Amino acid sequence: MNSFGAVVPLLVVVGAALIVFLLEAFLKKENKNYLAYLSLLALIGCGILSANAWNGGLTYFDGMLRLDNAALFLTFLFLIAVAFVILIGMKYISLQDANHGEFYGLLLLALSGLMIMVSSTHFIVIFLGLEVLSVSSYSLAGLKRKDDKSSESAVKYFLMGSFASAFLVFGLAILFGTAQALDIPGLVDFFKAGPDNQVLGVVGLGLVLVGFAFKIAIVPFHMWAPDVYEGAPTPVTAFFSIGPKAAGFAVLIRLLAPYWNAGFRSGKLFGFLWALAALTMLAGNLIALRQNNIKRMFAYSSIAYAGYMLIAVLAGDGAGLLFFLTIYMFMSIGAFGSLIALSRKGREYNELGDFAGVGFKYPWIGAIFAVFLLSLAGFPPTAGFLAKFYVFVAAVNQGLTPLVLIAVLASLISVYYYLRIIVYMYMREPEREVSIEMENPALYLVLFLCLYGVLQLGLFPGNVLYLIKQAVAALL
């Protein structure tokens, strides 16, 4: 495969996005679903083309494009995630007055940004991918144009996002000036080489890490996340909760993994990230306890989850991280999907009080939602338990016991607010009238698939772990 062959999967996605933008102008409102089908087709095509590159481990464009198994695994993850988001969004956008075909196109562009980010080790490419992702995300967040919260979320995301980008760019400038390279192998050589420029280089690295910490919403760089998650259209929130986070962590582990054996763990960087992980888990879960808006509660929960993922990074456990991300994708999209299931035209039910008695009124939705919540809370034998458990074992193995202690404590706190929703659904009399739009087969399909994923990965994780093992060999 030559260099141009290697970008074909990306081009399929971008091309589909362009076609979607063009067709959008000509399609009638009731035919917008065709755009979704077209997008799904492109995702499948991209998946097939990417699958061909599995185990190839080739690099193109002087190493700027790197299709190793880790990149491909994450690409598949993103393809599935975006497919799910499209499916849960189809009905949603027409019900919530955001029926713009651009929804699909922007999602595809955001996907291309993710793919670019994870399949490169060169920071210019990663940065440009990040910007493609960010720019599409800003407008995705504001897609419900008549909704004040949606616009506010777009503003906040945009302002904070470009503020963080500026830090990232400045960090890159310093890194490039000191290390004279922006690809990860070059940076590794630089940091292993010797004392020249090291101090300034570390400052550059620090600023770059701040930029990525923003994207993966690590405390204290997380403040944008709750507002943006709450205001954005729910399918978009589902996308935010997994897409940027997974890509950010992939970059982070690619960046940090090579130092693993180089006295890194006694260093200050490690210590600081350790503290951030602890802070993120505790703060995320503690604030989530106070929330009455479930979407916002999930935003904080997703922040806390970034803390757990950071443990995997600190433990140098690439396989654990990928496994965690895979499982989190199913849980998170499932949970947000269940929120979408509880909506009707022009009305979304996101307050805790809305959920009183829902378990009896809509037994299927209630039961499925409960499974996702239990999984997020980490109850065995759901996948959520296994994900955390894997990471914790790896961390204890690496001597990160105090951090695991905090993580276990934090995750026990978190159980409280997840179960609070279940208690509302099953142990409360309905407080107010809740009527929902039942006819939404695409959404139910996604809920079913996520449910399947959560149970399958909880009970029979073998196959996925096998793939991850292959993938992670490339990462470390």
Add this chain to the structure above:
Amino acid sequence: MTDVFWLIPFAPVLSSLVLVVFGSKLSKKWVSVQACGAVFLSFVFALVAFLGSLKISPEEFPIVKTLFPWIGAGSFQAGFSFQFDPLSAVMVLVVTGVGFLIHLYSVGYMAHDKGYTRYFAYLNLFTFAMLILVLASNMVLMFVGWEGVGLCSYLLIGFWFEKPSAAAAGKKAFIVNRIGDMGFILGLLFILVAVGSSEFSAINKAIGQGLFPQALATLIAILLFVGATGKSAQIPLYVWLPDAMEGPTPVSALIHAATMVTAGVYMVARLNLLFAFSGTAADIVALVGALTAVFAATMALTQNDIKRVLAYSTISQLGYMFIGCGVGAYAAGVFHLYTHAFFKSLLFLSAGSVIHALSGQQDMRKMGGLRKYLPRTFPPFLIGAIAISGIPFLSGFFSKDAILTEAFAQGQYFVWALGLTGAVMTAFYMFRLIFLTFYGQERIEHEAKHHLHESPKSMTVPLAILAVFSVIAGYVGLPAVLGEKADLFKRFLEPVIKPGAEGHIGAGTEWLLMLASVAVAAVGIFAAYVFYLQKPGIPHTLVARFPWLYKLLYNKYFVDEIYGAVIVNPLVKGSDWVYGHFDLKVIDGALNASASATGFFGKVLSFVQTGFVKDYALVFLLGAVIFLGVLLF
């Protein structure tokens, strides 16, 4: 024959799924038959496996059946696998046997509840989780069961969620158990790291080979014991159990007396090599058990709610089981677990029958003289009370005596003394309950009396069966003094619980100890009689019935006065004080404080989240500045 053991857990879970999915379309009768039938099927499998296992030579245990490799990659392995050995045999028989009877009882008890199907779905699911817990061949799978029973318990405590107190109780049980679970998870993680596997056989092997240091073993054992104190309601995490009585009574009998709360004891017994190896941890187990046994008993003395008396009694009896495990008499601990399952569920179910008969009244001050109204409930209740009090020839006597004798033999005199003190109080509060409920003046409210009726057959038949077992269950574990081979139970468990260094005491001492146990039980009952029947206004019939006792008391009235003033009154007052100050203020206070502390931090943290972008950027900038500062300096 034994090979069928892996089928044991599945009937209840299938039944539960059917009830969840098709529940609304099934008739009540069908639900009852299906739910009870599923547990009965499990019981049959358990029985078949048990009978088969009797023929197997001890070396072949445990029999492991891996259903599928669950966690196969990474630094450790854990299969979805069950193991069957004498210990799990005892547990599955108790869980399915007692469980079946309680299911049957529930048919009558819950007959008029609108959540009938939901109730049985939860109860079936609970049985499944409990069976997973006791059959698991590794600790990860055991944790699956461990969390599963916790979740079901939570759902069932809050079953009548319309009652705010029930919802609050569920919440409390939940929070307290989180703390215990934290210990369990950490212990589990350390085991995985130290041993590289969580299979019980691998853990035992690693200990046998001395693969990990004693200090680590102690740490792991203590962490796991923290888990056990949560689940088995020991000091300091016992507080949830009395409140858990807000759930339906059969639930209290099944989960909070016979099965789930014994999970901690089961785990300690299962890991007996680890605890024995540590030594220190075993001593802690014994001490905590003994303290809990006495402490909970003092609180049972003054409760007026019939179920709360039983709840404190359960905590106290669980303490005895831990004494047994702690002093190295694991077999005796498990033996007490097994006998306790019968007589305590019997007591709960009889209490349920009383409550049912009185249309939900649980306050003993509003009972009295019920003996003649409830002719089929009273005898089983009495048998249960005698059994738990430790009167000879009933099951409770044998098991409690085995524990106390071993404690004495091991030289743990303090623990033994505490155990004996607890035994006096056990007899006292049990008979106080009997006297207040079934004897004496009728203090029943008019409305309740109007509806007063004996419970239906489906409730009283399980009572009768359990009563029979409460009497005879002890005869499989006769004291060693009756012959080397008298303790069948202990010998049966030997493949799992290797006999340790037994403390040697002479036959004479053993008889003496037994006598002491009997004596304290008698004193307790006697005292209860004096203080709850021998009051002004006692019906003459009672005096006529126990003339010798009456005369004895009458003539030695000043002794009673002194006894009362010196022992009982301080005890009662102390108990009140402990309940009022320690239980309500310290423990609840600690819980509330930790809740409000988390609330406070959450408040502070979300206070920063002002909604203004500029403040967000400020925090971001602060983070960046600190980050660079840390990296540079």
Add this chain to the structure above:
Amino acid sequence: MIPPGYFFILSVVLFVLGIIAFFFKRDLITQFMAIEIMLNAANLAFLALARSSNFVDAQVIVFFIITVAAAEAAIGLAIVLLIFRKKKTIKTETLNSMKG
């Protein structure tokens, strides 16, 4: 004969001034302008630091960053218009309906 170090120090100063401007201003447009200053400072840093080694590469990268700035400007100004149409103001402190 100007030492590249001077350019770098200037770029740091401009970057910090950009940050301060971000906090000084109260409306979307000028706050966004502040971010543009920060990006420009980064560009200057790129060129200054790479002067003695990979100067041409640095120029290409700066070229990309200018493109990124342009893209952000497009989307940012669209968001400004969106907010203005709704609220008839672009003061950022009016946007705090979500908090806590």
Add this chain to the structure above:
Amino acid sequence: MAILLFFLFAAFAVGSVLGMIISRNQAYSALFLVVAFASLGGLFGLLGAPFMAVVQIIIYAGAIMVLFIFVIMMIHLGEGISAEKKKWTIAAAVFMGIILLAEIVFAVKGAPAVPMAGQEMAGTSPTEIGRLLFTKYLYPFEITSILIIAALVGAVVLIKKREGE
């Protein structure tokens, strides 16, 4: 001579950024920014990057700032907007900004990448940049096209008038 030019441009850049901060009127702020960006272009030229100087002036000072001014004209806010009223916020920001400055300057100390001695600065011809752009940096160059599409469509999605609005 060159060093004088440097200080001139630097003074213009810093001064106009300060002016932008102080000005209450967005249009003036934008004009100050044009001056700042133009001086930055001059600095690029001094560094020996004439092509970047041109690009900076055309794209930044020309295109982007015109866009800003265009939007400012569209929403004509009338009177200006004063500076942040919460003194505490400004104080904290200035304080932390200075610390950040100190941290980076501290790190610069003795780093060979930041020469503090004068050196010859030969200009780079656009040809070299062009060659790199289409060889080594071809892939990121293509990605910028995706970025621009995303920005354009994103902007249109947010503000396009739709049927019935």
